[in-house]
Amino acid sequence: MVNQEIKEKIMGIIEKYQREKEKLVMILLEVQKLTDRNYIDMEWAKLIAEELKIPYTKVYDVITFYSMFSIKPRGKYVIEICKSAPCHVNKSKDVVKEFEEILNIKMGETTPDNLFTLQYTSCIGACDVAPAIKIGEKVYGNLNKEKIQQIVMDYRNNSI
């Protein structure tokens, strides 16, 4: 069962896109932001399928096809580290190591307080400030140890 509050929010998003099947990807992007966990629950996906009158398997296909979607709950802040070649040659491996150490988790994991998830992303178009990462809609570039520590501290202190 989908909780009533979430259900109303999902219905609101579906109505905003006028129940158009073609807007499935955009609906899912908004639904994923509904909670602090940055994911799409399968029950929500079923509701969306019913409301748009499309097969649930199709919604599942779309969610699992695009890398921005997650069916597993993630942290409030998803730290996406670019692993494409331009960041790689600017030593993005050191960035990964630094985040893993500070957060005490491995790539793909979420901190026990559900605040941070570490994951890779393909190129985010910030190659001029490589090595770069993305947290939500914000991009941080020219990263070094000090900057990374500051970023984590700012998010922990809620001062972003």
Place this chain on the structure above:
Amino acid sequence: MTKTLNLITEYAGKIKPDSIEEYVSVGGFEALKIAMGKSPIESIEEIKKSKLQGRGGAAYPTGVKWEQAYQIQKNPKYIICNADEGEPGTFKDKVILDHLPLMLIEGMTIAAYILNSPKGFIYIRGEYPESQKIVARAIKAAKERGFLGSDILGTKFSFDIEIISGAGAYVCGENSALVESTEGNSGRPRMKPPFIKNHGYMGMPTLVNNVETFAYVPYILKEGGEKFASYGTEFSGGTKLVCLSGNLVNKGVFEVPFGITLRELIYDIGGGIPDGRKLKFVQLGGSSGPCIPEEMLDTKLCYKELKSKGLTLGSGAILVVDDSNCAVDFLKCVTEFFYHESCGKCTPCREGNKQLLALVNKFANGNATENDLQIIKKVGYIMKNAAFCGLGETAPTAHLSLIKYFEDEFVEHINKKCRANVCNFGGVEND
């Protein structure tokens, strides 16, 4: 002497992206008025004269593409702007989206007028949420002032533009996958024919062009196709936005004339390699492009000259890699990218990338044999010739070029030696 030009980038960062007043004050929307005073054929001829070629990577002549779209007798026709910019090392469309969205809107509206299209889409990758907001504000402003929407400039012509967001899939840059994604589906490429120009969005004729391509159109109609062409070479007209990245002093997007050499780009504009390092190779056109050695840097930026040397400019990404990097480790990074981004529809790409990754890992872990080099070449050859779309066809480009120019390094790895000291041969094989 400065080697950059600013036919389209002159006002980037100097005018507010969503201010109609500021855009009009620097000549904005004059080209739209010119186009609306001409016949579609006249405008198409001007674009043909400009020798503008598609700036997304395929370099198809834009004038010819628009002429074909014009001749199709089926309506409505749709216009899609490909702002999926997923090729690693490419960030030039972002400059237009963030700083000059009204120029893009004007270019698309001119295309719409020529094709009598009622509706266009700008498909912007999900990784660019800020750009989506900026472009949305520009669309709203253009509508409020009668440059977009109903009865444009007081005529009977109406055209609307909607933003569609991607959600993270490199393959959506391929035009038929892009159309699938625009329809709300998973972005897997379609069988062609029928081509998108005849059977695209919702089965209707659809013109798909890259952001940069549309952005040149206002200049061409205002200043003339011949003037635009004169900046480039005999075969490649005008300027190109190039993206300099990697181990360089000045990274960034620069507008340069065709005919400039890679060496000028890297050393004069890019400022050369920092920290006293030496250039090892340059990857041209993004992760799907070839890796070329220092000796080839005098090659000119020109679609024909590059092609004659077996190279492509692709989207305009120029990634400079210095000697602190290992060719095998770099290739591992590129292979992991394609392994992740393959959509899985066709076997050569889905399985080929998996095999390539396993093979490259053998070199990176020090347990490859001479025969593995031959197998990489064979798998690469099959993918190049048998994959369903451009992703699988170009995925082994880095492999084949690195083995061609840096075979020594691969052989060293067979003997557990990494000259850049990057590969850790105590590692566990990961396939």
